[in-house]
Amino acid sequence: MATLxxxxxxxxxxxxxxxxxxxxxxxxxxxxxxxxxxxxxxxHYQPPQVAxxxxxYLVGIIVPNLLGNHYNMISESIELELSKHGYDSFVTxxxxxxxxxxxxxxxxxxxxxxxxxxxxxxNDDKHIEKLIRSAIPVVAVDRNDSDIxxxxxxxxxxxxxxxxxxxxxxxxxxxxxxxxxxxxxxxAKVREKAVIDFSKKYEVNLKILEGDFQFEGGYSSIKKYLxxxxxxFSAIFFINDQSALGGTRAIYEAGYSIPDxxxxxxxxxxxxxxxxxxxxxxxxxxRKEMGENAAKLLVERIEGNGSKVKRxxxxxxxxxxxxSVKEVKK
Amino acid sequence: MATLxxxxxxxxxxxxxxxxxxxxxxxxxxxxxxxxxxxxxxxHYQPPQVAxxxxxYLVGIIVPNLLGNHYNMISESIELELSKHGYDSFVTxxxxxxxxxxxxxxxxxxxxxxxxxxxxxxNDDKHIEKLIRSAIPVVAVDRNDSDIxxxxxxxxxxxxxxxxxxxxxxxxxxxxxxxxxxxxxxxAKVREKAVIDFSKKYEVNLKILEGDFQFEGGYSSIKKYLxxxxxxFSAIFFINDQSALGGTRAIYEAGYSIPDxxxxxxxxxxxxxxxxxxxxxxxxxxRKEMGENAAKLLVERIEGNGSKVKRxxxxxxxxxxxxSVKEVKK
Numbered sequence: 335m336a337t338l339x340x341x342x343x344x345x346x347x348x349x350x351x352x353x354x355x356x357x358x359x360x361x362x363x364x365x366x367x368x369x370x371x372x373x374x375x376x377x378h379y380q381p382p383q384v385a386x387x388x389x390x391y392l393v394g395i396i397v398p399n400l401l402g403n404h405y406n407m408i409s410e411s412i413e414l415e416l417s418k419h420g421y422d423s424f425v426t427x428x429x430x431x432x433x434x435x436x437x438x439x440x441x442x443x444x445x446x447x448x449x450x451x452x453x454x455x456x457n458d459d460k461h462i463e464k465l466i467r468s469a470i471p472v473v474a475v476d477r478n479d480s481d482i483x484x485x486x487x488x489x490x491x492x493x494x495x496x497x498x499x500x501x502x503x504x505x506x507x508x509x510x511x512x513x514x515x516x517x518x519x520x521x522a523k524v525r526e527k528a529v530i531d532f533s534k535k536y537e538v539n540l541k542i543l544e545g546d547f548q549f550e551g552g553y554s555s556i557k558k559y560l561x562x563x564x565x566x567f568s569a570i571f572f573i574n575d576q577s578a579l580g581g582t583r584a585i586y587e588a589g590y591s592i593p594d595x596x597x598x599x600x601x602x603x604x605x606x607x608x609x610x611x612x613x614x615x616x617x618x619x620x621r622k623e624m625g626e627n628a629a630k631l632l633v634e635r636i637e638g639n640g641s642k643v644k645r646x647x648x649x650x651x652x653x654x655x656x657x658s659v660k661e662v663k664k
Numbered sequence: 665m666a667t668l669x670x671x672x673x674x675x676x677x678x679x680x681x682x683x684x685x686x687x688x689x690x691x692x693x694x695x696x697x698x699x700x701x702x703x704x705x706x707x708h709y710q711p712p713q714v715a716x717x718x719x720x721y722l723v724g725i726i727v728p729n730l731l732g733n734h735y736n737m738i739s740e741s742i743e744l745e746l747s748k749h750g751y752d753s754f755v756t757x758x759x760x761x762x763x764x765x766x767x768x769x770x771x772x773x774x775x776x777x778x779x780x781x782x783x784x785x786x787n788d789d790k791h792i793e794k795l796i797r798s799a800i801p802v803v804a805v806d807r808n809d810s811d812i813x814x815x816x817x818x819x820x821x822x823x824x825x826x827x828x829x830x831x832x833x834x835x836x837x838x839x840x841x842x843x844x845x846x847x848x849x850x851x852a853k854v855r856e857k858a859v860i861d862f863s864k865k866y867e868v869n870l871k872i873l874e875g876d877f878q879f880e881g882g883y884s885s886i887k888k889y890l891x892x893x894x895x896x897f898s899a900i901f902f903i904n905d906q907s908a909l910g911g912t913r914a915i916y917e918a919g920y921s922i923p924d925x926x927x928x929x930x931x932x933x934x935x936x937x938x939x940x941x942x943x944x945x946x947x948x949x950x951r952k953e954m955g956e957n958a959a960k961l962l963v964e965r966i967e968g969n970g971s972k973v974k975r976x977x978x979x980x981x982x983x984x985x986x987x988s989v990k991e992v993k994k
Contacts, residue, residue, distance in 0.1 A: 424754030586941040613915040
């Protein structure tokens with residue numbers, strides 16, 4: 335393990351420049367940056383407070399917000415796994431920071447985090463690029479963009495949405511509504527693409543309603559649709575279980591029953607989903623395992639045992655069959 | 665603003681001892697501790713990184729876990745309010761730390777938090793006492809224990825449970841089930857007391873079922889009760905909305921409808937509660953305002969404008985009347 339001074343001497347680059355690289359500053363040439371990062375890795379450089387005081391490693395977890403289920407469960411699992419390795423961790427919401435990307439960087443660098451796990455699917459998070467440019471190890475969850483040069487953990491959203499459609503299709507459904515999520519969210523875009531592709535291939539009569547991953551979007555989209563068009567479909571695929579819960583109320587309010595009149599399938603397998611009435615058939619997303627794997631990848635990176643190439647871990651999803659989908663005549 | 669050295673000189677106590685007080689160590693006499701704390705306040709002592717670098721203040725928020733709704737919504741609101749004041753914040757789950765009270769202390773002190781907001785209702789959190797003994801400003805949410813010497817924000821759990829019972833009573837219900845929460849949780853204990861007191865006073869035929877604030881406890885307690893006793897009641901008061909959601913499934917599975925056969929009322933007003941079918945009548949708990957108030961109290965303490973005496977802010981709750989309670993013959 336070498337100090338900055340020693341590394342500076344060895345590679346003939348000033349400490350100030352090395353610091354700029356560590357802190358992700360932009361006024362460093364790409365060539366210099368690569369040289370510095372290589373040297374930091376080679377000489378197992380560790381931030382001073384770790385080397386000096388043997389404090390616990392500290393990991394910052396970035397989530398879009400704390401209000402849903404998805405990122406809470408993933409970050410809970412990350413924290414649990416990190417604590418097994420003796421790491422400290424904390425969670426920060428990006429939505430609190432809005433466009434203040436400088437603040438999040440400042441916070442992370444000034445608090446000297448040893449690693450970062452990014453759990454956010456929006457594609458316009460520019461601060462993530464800065465983080466990736468820095469010397470701090472980063473693992474991304476739910477971001478399978480091939481152009482991100484970090485280890486990632488996620489599910490195959492395309493395949494998962496495809497099997498949900500296939501499940502409805504195999505139960506005889508040919509007129510299907512899909513309640514979508516915001517399209518700037520990576521997973522929403524990909525799931526929608528799968529739904530469209532499937533429908534084209536199997537000649538499903540598909541209608542797409544705009545949703546938002548929230549209870550309200552599920553409720554209002556179905557309510558409006560039923561008011562305008564009546565029940566000209568036999569099944570609904572909701573982008574997530576929250577939308578499905580909201581949609582359920584709209585279905586009941588319009589006087590239909592589930593699954594006798596309308597079959598529904600969700601996505602996620604939220605904690606409450608098996609307590610809904612009828613219990614919700616859904617695609618299980620392995621959030622616990624996503625968190626565990628992300629934590630393990632990061633620990634490897636921080637402790638210098640990480641792979642030389644970036645790794646992309648895709649975890650399996652599965653249909654959880656309950657009682658909200660009925661077989662209909664084909 | 666004075667440095668430790670200056671304060672040490674002025675009050676004639678060594679820097680080492682002052683540091684021990686700041687870090688909540690126990691090997692300091694009560695007299696010395698008080699003297700030091702008074703001096704720190706008087707001379708507006710600030711941790712070195714704040715004084716030196718003008719970093720943002722950092723607040724640690726302690727919650728039992730990230731998985732429910734209650735503490736997530738409160739901490740989201742705390743973080744939003746703190747960010748308006750230019751503060752940074754992070755969230756830590758106590759359940760990850762188990763009995764490792766030393767670790768949480770070490771983490772907080774080593775990361776140099778400027779203030780702490782404790783959102784946890786278990787009465788056996790011994791580390792909280794240590795935090796309170798330290799010089800770091802602390803605000804507690806959901807802990808109205810009169811023996812805690814810090815500012816607190818909460819609701820009147822007794823009154824809130826009492827008015828829920830009164831609501832059912834006024835609708836004609838005289839045979840009522842109460843699904844409780846774990847009794848080591850402060851709010852559960854107090855709500856249960858109110859339910860018992862009300863029932864005695866108004867001669868309600870009360871039965872108490874053991875629950876756990878979770879979907880499962882609501883489901884299994886009602887399921888078992890109905891299997892054993894049948895429907896010998898007309899209404900259920902669930903300790904929270906999650907229990908009510910779980911209980912709903914047990915009611916439907918047994919072939920009863922809500923509210924025609926069984927009326928139910930929850931507590932919290934969770935985000936999904938208005939999307940349940942029927943929409944759930946419940947006691948609204950002002951989590952957003954609880955978080956905001958806690959953040960404001962802490963900011964005042966950190967910036968030295970806090971009250972000399974401890975403050976206890978009790979926020980109002982209210983019944984949100986939806987469609988899960990029916991009027992019955994008295």
